[in-house]
Amino acid sequence: MKCIEADRLMSAILDGDLPGSPRLESHLEGCESCALRWEALRRTVSDVQALAGTPAPARLTPRIMAALSADAAEEGGRRLATLIAAGSMVLASLVAIAWLWAAGLGEGVTTFFLTASEALLSFVFALRDHLAADSAGYATLVFIWAGILATGLVGMAAVGRICAGFVAARRGVGEHGSA
Amino acid sequence: MSELSDAELVSGVLSGNRDFFAHLIDRHRNRVFSVMLTAVGNRDMAEDLTQETFLKAYRNLGSYDSAQAKFSTWLLTIATRLRIDTHRRAKPESSLDRMQEDKGFDPDSGVRTDRGLEQEAVGQVVRDAIGRLPERQRVAVTLKHIEGLPFSEIAQIMGCTVNSAKVHAHRGRNRLAQLLGHIREEGLA
């Protein structure tokens, strides 16, 4: 038998696939390097097996159950924070849309805001589990969203005013010319 | 309660009986703790990781399928992944290094020739040596020789074939024999 086959038999025995092997035994008698190797591997396995049976401390069960309750409470808090964040954003968007309608700005802008709010909301829900459960994360999101809305509204108001001024000026020129 | 199977306890928890989970912890905490202790070599960290494993199991209990795996196998799969994730974040200081510095420990002379080491310290050295194995070798050696699991279950936990689990255990044992100073020669396959 070649040493490589002896090696295979050693592994099979250590893996528990073979109870023992007379062929390996006879090879070991004539091959010192395999005999040393077999001894080393057996010592290694018995060293490792000696680690078995370290019991977990009994206090671990109540500790985990307590952590479980805390976890559930945190999950409830996280749900509430998500709800508040989503609610505030919907409210902010509704105010913005109402303002836009009142200002007589067309449906296109409204649709844009609706789509953007929807996208942001699904983003918030997707992030729900990744956002640290703190409400600071949500507050930041609401703040950013309010910022986007405010900038959009102010920007559009400015553009509207410029356009109105431009139209008025054109009208003024037209009236002047026809007189 | 003790006569209920793991699967029955799981469905009990899922239908709102949270206390059933305490029985699952009682049944399986030793094995999870032992695997974690071998992995990190530190009781406090092992306790934390055991807790994390059970919390994760609780959160994902709905996805456990008793037809696919034993509860213990499923749990150890979670534990193994968790351990890999935390290992990537932080590599703890090895007490093998500390011992080699503090006590003039010479790995070439072999653990057993150093009579000054207490039994527990020897265990710690073996744990540290296991901790130095490549991840998959470590998992295979731990589950085979400490937990005594059959390769069919080890393969399930590692997400590989039985043969490849055996190859990892084989390589792990060879490397470990070198790390523990039982073998001097290099390049064992």
Ligand SMILES: [Zn+2]
């Ligand atoms: Zn030989």
